[in-house]
Amino acid sequence: MLDLRLYMLQRITALLMAPLVLVHLIIMIYAIQGGLSTAEILGRTQGSLIWFLFYGTFIIAAAIHSAIGLRTIAFEWIGIKGPLLTVFMLAVGLTLFLLGARAVWAVTYA
Amino acid sequence: MQLTDIERHDTDILILGSGGAGLFAALHAQQSADAGTKITLAVKGLIGKCGCTRMVQGGYNVALGGGDTVERHFMDTIEGGKWLPDQDMAWRLCEQAVVRIRELENEIGCFFDRNADGTLHQKAFAGQTADRTVHKGDLTGIEIINRLMEKVLASGVEKMQEHRAIGLIPTADGSALAGVLMIDMRTGKFRLVRAKAVLMATGGGPTMYKYHTPSGDKTMDGLAMALRAGLPLRDMEMVQFHPTGLLAGEHTRMTGTVLEEGLRGAGGQLINHSGQRFMFDYDDKGERATRDVVSRGIYAEMRKNNNPENEGVFISMSHLGPDSVRQKFKGMVKRCADSGFDLAGDKVEVVPTAHYFMGGVIVDVNTRTALEGLYVAGEDAGGAHGSNRLGGNGVANSTVYGGIAGDTMAADIRSIKSLREPDNAILEEELARAIHPLSRKPQLVLPLRKQLQELMWDDVGVIRTKSGMQQGLAGIKNVSDTLMEIGVDDSNLAFNLTWHDWLNLRSLCDISEVVTKAGLARENSRGAHHRSDFPDSGQMQDSEFTVARLEGDKVTVNREPVQFTLVRPGETLLPADAPDTLVATV
Amino acid sequence: MSSNTIAVTVHRGSGTSKELRTETFDVPAYDNQTVLDVVSWIQQHADPTLSYRFACRVGMCGSCAMMVNGVPRWTCRTHISKVLLDNTVEIAPLRNLPVIKDLAVDMDPFFDKWVAAEGVHHTAVTRDDPIREIDTSGESRQQADAGIECINCSVCFAACDTVAGNADYLGPAALQRAWTLLNDTKDDGREKILAAVSGKGGCHNCHSMGSCTVYCPNELDPMSAIAGLKRETMKQFFGGRKSTATKQGQGDA
Amino acid sequence: MGGYLRMKALARSHPLWLAYILHRVSGLLLALFLPVHFWVLSMAITNPQGLDTLLLLTDSVAVKLAEFGLVFLLAVHMFGGLRVMALEWLPWTGSQKTLIALVSAVSFFIATLFFLRAV
Ligand SMILES: Cc1cc2nc3c(=O)[nH]c(=O)nc-3n(C[C@H](O)[C@H](O)[C@H](O)COP(=O)(O)OP(=O)(O)OC[C@H]3O[C@@H](n4cnc5c(N)ncnc54)[C@H](O)[C@@H]3O)c2cc1C
């Protein structure tokens, strides 16, 4: 059920996320050495355009990527098909995007 | 079960069998026929996945220049067949093979082995005077059939898979064929398919022998049907044995399957149970002699050895270096290993094994038979090979004549306005014949099949005698009569293999009788037919072929002189200065 | 073998009936016995109504495949000793195909997909043209050669979980055939093939789980063939190598 | 039924399939877990105190495990994904199976390292 376009979209977003995830992971490991706190997180990210773009890109990519991924799983394992499958995919993508966007906004500009 | 239980189905062209002949016929019929012609392919197994063309290893004979000519191919075929072939058929075979190979290569897309310079690689099978055999490794048949099968599957031809033809049904006046009665094996229901033209390409298959190579679906159904329809069958005594079939015991279907010819060519040795190499006692060429000679050598050696525990002889390759054998014969080594034998390092027990049936329905060079509306091609048709088929001529024959049949049927049906009405009396007879076992007490069919195979091997096998064959005839009758008493559990006829085992054995009994009677009628030794009571080949000029037919309920065999339409014994079509052979001697 | 019989559990029934069940038979053990021989013994001696399919009996026709202890195999080429677990073996119809009856499946969906993947030679020339010279040392010929010996037995098709979950998926054998043709310098169907394998049942559905390659009895490698298709379709996606004109040169002479 | 399960297990016990299922499960869990993660973060605006209490909780083993499970999953999934793309896009020859198995082993190793360092 996966055609070339969805496939490419999933791969491109994956490639995009890979460096972002790496950086994020390294920072997290570095950061958690002394335990996490709101202030610490916000101190780093608040008002930073770089971090906004960084996490912004990530959540867009993640929303697309995992929407396609869950679509595949829903099709193969649960048997959802046809228009419902597309609706499912879009819903997953949108939910992830909105939740993510809210979080990014929260830690950067809010 | 009554006539009204038979489902009816109509088509324009009906093809029985999906070997080289059947598939080519389907393609050619489609290319040649008027638009809208309905073509149906009915086959006992799955399309392209049954029959022997798929099992072709060595390759495809065709003269493609480089010194080789159609004339040379033809002369090899005639001499290989010991002057018994129908010369017009043999000629057409050699000539059309050239077209067919281009078709296979260019249109069907076969992937044949090449020389370093990019041209087709050709090698020489035993009995050939030129490097002529086109191949794809030693899996040539898989390549040819896979490619053909794809084309046919994509062509929109109507598929009737796992449909077994059981009877040719003529019109009431007997002047033409009306249709074919079949069993839809998946449901167990009967189906009558009417057609303007029917090609029978069910591929013969001498599986009435204890050791045999053909695929399990081949049980002489076609020839048995043709016999009942009153058609004349020629060369029915001619059963080709391959010298080296695997001997793995009677409990495995692996027994009888071919260990390839190339093993002997590469220097494999045949060794008897006392550890002796024996082939040089029979022929100067030793293991490299032709199939019939080696088969007889092994058979004689087996007869000498009276211990039933040690039945066959051994093929030994290890002196060539196990690693090199493993590398050169990868497929064979793996196949042996899968059944528990070490071909590379140890010796493997072998026996001669019934391989190919030269006999068949008498046809003209356009595959037409004596019965209007019935066409026959491939191994079911007699004539092209005479008393012996050259390695590589089998698949050439089926593909050439299959294609011709397709074209001929497409042309012939143009003048046929409507389908013919079947003779209900014969339909009823054929139906009764098929359901005969269903009303009897179920018993095992297998022991009876073994009994037939055993006696055919012993009495009508590699080396024959009058008394042996007479004994064989009595044995066949016994098996045949017993079979009529044996019933089959009819609780579920869907995919009921035991019912089909019964029907298989029915066909095999009928044709075994013909083989034996034809063998008795030929009082000399030619090609595949060897009689120790008549070891002489007879004068080539006076060559006769046997013609068997059913008269009333009796099989009669006559002999007819071979017509030397193109070349007479002692003569050749080759120029006077042509060398005897173009094959470089090693 | 410790005892001289084998306990063989066979899955019975037909796709439509709800009477799917298992039955266990005690089959005498012999030397040189394949799984097909065991199945045949049951039909020939114990239950004449048992249905299964075979033809060539030597690994050439690809019509005898079944699930043997959960693994798809050619039964004619599998020695029984290789699959026995405590003298028992469980035999079921090939996975991912509709069951006709007992151990015989309907292989049509497999072949329909073969054709749908454009697994049919695309003709450029006719029987009236000469046979072309082909450079066998070339990369593409080697690629084509790698998958040419597929006997369409459907073992890989049965092994693949993606096929199980995704009814549209063309499956490993069909895609491998498409890849072979794409590399065959004689084939003229590049556009069609790439379109066919980029569709909704195409190569992009494959998750590279590799069961096809692991279980192919012919030691072929459909997984890598499918990866090849993914690469080619991607090149096409980025507008890189524009179809046509790529395959000349080698064939014509 | 036990036999059936045993059969299924047999058919799939090879490295490529295990890599596939690992990738799929990690992807699935990520997709399920990420929204939670986002929700937690967005508390930064709506309810900073709440976030702090929550972050304090990260000291408790259970929450720590959950948070770091995310890190772990991300690492596993990412390396698994890079593995898939390498497998598909780089024309592997010959002994690719072992190579790929090796790559997955190494990626798993790195992922575990992350995990251990985190905890
Ligand atoms: C192991 C082996 C190796 C061989 N190697 C070579 C070689 O190297 N070179 C060579 O030239 N020849 C070789 N031959 C011979 C060659 O295979 C045959 O000559 C040729 O393929 C016969 O083709 P065919 O189309 O007539 O029959 P087949 O290919 O046998 O096809 C017969 C078809 O008819 C079907 N059928 C049978 N009965 C019925 C029925 N009642 N109703 C409907 N359908 C039915 C079968 O299922 C099958 O589809 C070999 C044969 C064998 C067995």
Ligand code: HEM
């Ligand atoms: C960090 C970099 C990432 C990479 C390199 C990556 C890579 C991939 C790849 C290549 C696939 C396709 C697998 C296949 O078709 O078999 C995939 C599938 C998937 N990914 Fe990711 N991914 C990443 C991040 C994520 C994230 C953050 C999520 C979740 C939010 C996610 C969720 C999924 C899901 C649910 C699938 C479907 C799994 C399947 O089809 O088996 N991925 N990923």
Ligand code: SF4
């Ligand atoms: S790739 Fe292998 S397993 Fe798959 S159909 Fe071909 S031969 Fe069978």
Ligand code: F3S
């Ligand atoms: S098993 Fe299936 S998922 Fe792909 S690698 Fe083979 S086709």
Ligand code: FES
């Ligand atoms: S019977 Fe032909 S492959 Fe097994």
